[in-house]
Amino acid sequence: MKRVDNFNAGPAALPLEVLEEVREELIDFRGTGMSVMEMSHRSKEYEAVHNEAQARLRRLLGIPDDYRVLFLQGGASLQFAMIPMNFLGDGRRALYVLTGAWSEKARDEAVRFGEVVVNDWATAGGYRDIPDRIPEDDGAFAYVHITSNNTIFGTQWPQFPKTLSPLVADMSSDILSRPIEVTDFALIYAGAQKNLGPSGVTVVIAKDEFLAGENANLPTMLRYSTHVKSNSLYNTPPTFAIYIMDRVLAWVERLGGLAAVAERNRKKAALVYEAIDRHPQVYLGHAEKRARSQMNVTFRLASEELERAFLSEAAERGFVGLKGHRSVGGCRASLYNAVPVEAAERLAQFMDDFARRH
Numbered sequence: 001m002k003r004v005d006n007f008n009a010g011p012a013a014l015p016l017e018v019l020e021e022v023r024e025e026l027i028d029f030r031g032t033g034m035s036v037m038e039m040s041h042r043s044k045e046y047e048a049v050h051n052e053a054q055a056r057l058r059r060l061l062g063i064p065d066d067y068r069v070l071f072l073q074g075g076a077s078l079q080f081a082m083i084p085m086n087f088l089g090d091g092r093r094a095l096y097v098l099t100g101a102w103s104e105k106a107r108d109e110a111v112r113f114g115e116v117v118v119n120d121w122a123t124a125g126g127y128r129d130i131p132d133r134i135p136e137d138d139g140a141f142a143y144v145h146i147t148s149n150n151t152i153f154g155t156q157w158p159q160f161p162k163t164l165s166p167l168v169a170d171m172s173s174d175i176l177s178r179p180i181e182v183t184d185f186a187l188i189y190a191g192a193q194k195n196l197g198p199s200g201v202t203v204v205i206a207k208d209e210f211l212a213g214e215n216a217n218l219p220t221m222l223r224y225s226t227h228v229k230s231n232s233l234y235n236t237p238p239t240f241a242i243y244i245m246d247r248v249l250a251w252v253e254r255l256g257g258l259a260a261v262a263e264r265n266r267k268k269a270a271l272v273y274e275a276i277d278r279h280p281q282v283y284l285g286h287a288e289k290r291a292r293s294q295m296n297v298t299f300r301l302a303s304e305e306l307e308r309a310f311l312s313e314a315a316e317r318g319f320v321g322l323k324g325h326r327s328v329g330g331c332r333a334s335l336y337n338a339v340p341v342e343a344a345e346r347l348a349q350f351m352d353d354f355a356r357r358h
């Protein structure tokens with residue numbers, strides 16, 4: 001069996017321990033004589049998994065009792081639309097802070113449903129930085145939308161803004177990578193396929209008070225209250241994805257929780273950023289230092305020819321997923337929770353070695 005050093009941006013690396021555990025339980029799930037994929041989502045065995053995944057998320061993130069934890073489908077991309085559908089209209093306005101391609105996509109959906117004001121401070125600089133103030137926020141917005149980590153450009157909010165209006169965050173690519181203060185947010189959403197598990201499930205964490213403002217005229221599946229009332233079991237949820245997420249959450253608990261995970265992530269990111277900074281004549285980091293993402297390290301090489309050589313040698317060494325997003329080019333190393341420290345060490349060593357030879 002071979003396992004590569006997997007720097008894919010999403011879907012991305014899963015912990016080997018979790019994959020082994022899933023393999024172990026695949027055919028006969030905990031003595032039931034069936035796979036978890038083969039059982040009713042109304043069975044007590046599945047419901048235990050479902051509720052356990054929720055409880056683990058609550059413990060790990062310190063989610064207070066007046067917040068709901070939902071498991072939805074449609075990815076972060078459906079949340080781009082579902083949030084404004086529910087909380088805009090009727091003369092309400094939202095503020096979108098643009099920090100990259102995903103926040104632009106979120107904004108593009110919101111303008112279909114209501115009045116949108118944008119903070120585009122980071123746009124002109126090519127999304128290398130994160131604003132340290134949101135001066136447009138007058139407290140009268142239905143919500144302020146941010147993207148906590150910009151997967152494509154490789155920037156991340158170093159600390160979150162204290163907003164006057166309710167704060168909504170797309171945390172798809174850094175949820176569970178560091179401790180957060182959930183009470184700073186009205187709603188958090190994240191597709192699972194970067195830090196939480198496989199694709200197919202989207203986590204929404206939202207405050208009751210905020211959810212109370214939803215639009216009651218929407219189709220059943222597009223109202224948050226449908227999923228709150230049914231404990232995310234209104235229709236068939238992606239049971240296998242939720243089960244794997246529960247195993248990933250148990251793995252995070254074994255690592256020591258989010259403080260320990262954040263420390264591990266800091267170490268991995270530092271290894272790769274230090275390699276970039278040691279060889280400024282070969283590597284050029286995209287992000288301003290203060291806004292560097294701990295999850296997605298983006299960089300270019302001195303020439304396109306060198307970049308091609310770098311990617312081809314990297315592939316030969318068994319490094320996977322280092323090519324940057326098609327929209328921006330360059331290179332990107334995604335260092336999500338499941339990427340081991342040793343993989344970042346091997347990459348940094350290869351980057352040193354490549355720079356010395358070129």
Ligand SMILES: *Cc1c(COP(=O)(O)O)cnc(C)c1O
Nearest residue numbers: 010075076077102151172173191
């Ligand atoms: C990957 C990603 C998305 C897209 O998620 P889907 O689940 O594919 O819809 C949205 N936002 C961010 C920040 C992402 O990294």
